[in-house]
Amino acid sequence: EKCKGVNGIDKIVLRQGRGISVEIYLYGAHVTSWKNDGEELLFMSSKTNFKPPKPIRGGIPICFPQFSDMGNLDKHGFARNKFWSIDDDPPSFPAMPSHKAFVDLILKPSGEDLRIWPHSYEFRLRIILGPGGDLMFTSRIKNTNTDGKPFSFKFAFHTYFSVSDISEVRVEGLETLDYLDNLKNRDHYTEQGDSIMFESEIDKIYLDTPSKIAIIDHGQKKTLVLKKEGLPDAVVWNPWEKKAKSLVDFGDDEYKTMLCVEAAAIEKSIVLKPGEEWQGKMDLMVNFSSYSSGY
Ligand code: TA6
Numbered sequence: 001e002k003c004k005g006v007n008g009i010d011k012i013v014l015r016q017g018r019g020i021s022v023e024i025y026l027y028g029a030h031v032t033s034w035k036n037d038g039e040e041l042l043f044m045s046s047k048t049n050f051k052p053p054k055p056i057r058g059g060i061p062i063c064f065p066q067f068s069d070m071g072n073l074d075k076h077g078f079a080r081n082k083f084w085s086i087d088d089d090p091p092s093f094p095a096m097p098s099h100k101a102f103v104d105l106i107l108k109p110s111g112e113d114l115r116i117w118p119h120s121y122e123f124r125l126r127i128i129l130g131p132g133g134d135l136m137f138t139s140r141i142k143n144t145n146t147d148g149k150p151f152s153f154k155f156a157f158h159t160y161f162s163v164s165d166i167s168e169v170r171v172e173g174l175e176t177l178d179y180l181d182n183l184k185n186r187d188h189y190t191e192q193g194d195s196i197m198f199e200s201e202i203d204k205i206y207l208d209t210p211s212k213i214a215i216i217d218h219g220q221k222k223t224l225v226l227k228k229e230g231l232p233d234a235v236v237w238n239p240w241e242k243k244a245k246s247l248v249d250f251g252d253d254e255y256k257t258m259l260c261v262e263a264a265a266i267e268k269s270i271v272l273k274p275g276e277e278w279q280g281k282m283d284l285m286v287n288f289s290s291y292s293s294g295y
Pocket of ligand 1: 055068075076158182203235237260262
């Protein structure tokens with residue numbers, strides 16, 4: 001179902017029965033809401049402006065072809081600031097879901113875009129809302145350069161999860177891993193053996209993580225599970241109090257009710273020769289009863 005969102009920007013709404021839905025803005029192919037049992041699972045800042053070319057603060061921004069300021073482009077690249085199109089006839093997806101709750105989106109560069117990043121590409125994104133409320137993403141990026149040139153890129157699903165209270169949240173699946181600390185010149189460190197808990201600003205790129213990460217919210221007795229493929233890294237970000245105050249489109253206290261855990265390919269850029277295609281996947285699930293260890 002296509003309709004108008006904030007400021008008249010086109011959005012797609014997918015539903016699966018009662019209380020299960022997802023909203024996707026064509027601006028950025030940006031998921032702004034994911035509900036299960038009527039419960040919102042993504043964080044969206046009350047201060048966000050839906051004013052292109054500014055990015056939307058919250059939900060699931062897509063970082064492509066750059067992550068953060070690790071290159072000459074605008075922060076996190078340009079995919080989150082572009083108007084995407086619905087792709088009615090996507091080629092060669094392995095299987096069409098048997099239900100209607102999915103959408104295929106596509107981004108290709110305009111002539112103007114080619115001046116900023118001189119590469120021709122087709123970026124296809126399929127978003128599926130499963131019957132049980134699972135939210136599944138398949139991202140396919142193809143090099144369509146005709147000049148014989150390869151290109152390289154970094155990528156992240158910059159997911160902002162909604163949490164009851166950051167002090168009651170634990171992340172499992174990242175213990176003992178190596179990471180780059182964005183708060184310390186991206187120097188290399190190794191995480192200790194315990195699950196991750198939060199009591200100050202964090203901005204880390206965990207390298208080569210397991211495919212499954214769990215965000216356990218003791219306050220709300222829910223576990224969010226993130227599964228990924230083709231996206232070796234995982235970013236964990238919470239701006240905490242001081243940084244939150246410096247972000248104009250983020251409420252001063254909102255750091256308490258959000259946590260970004262991002263399926264990403266950052267440390268090793270993806271390189272594609274002309275004609276080659278890369279695929280990355282992320283599945284998000286929620287479990288309201290089982291919130292103890294074991295993920
Ligand atoms: O993913 C973490 C990060 O790169 C942080 O360094 C932080 O600045 C955040 O993304 C948000 O970036 P943004 O450009 O959306 O303000």
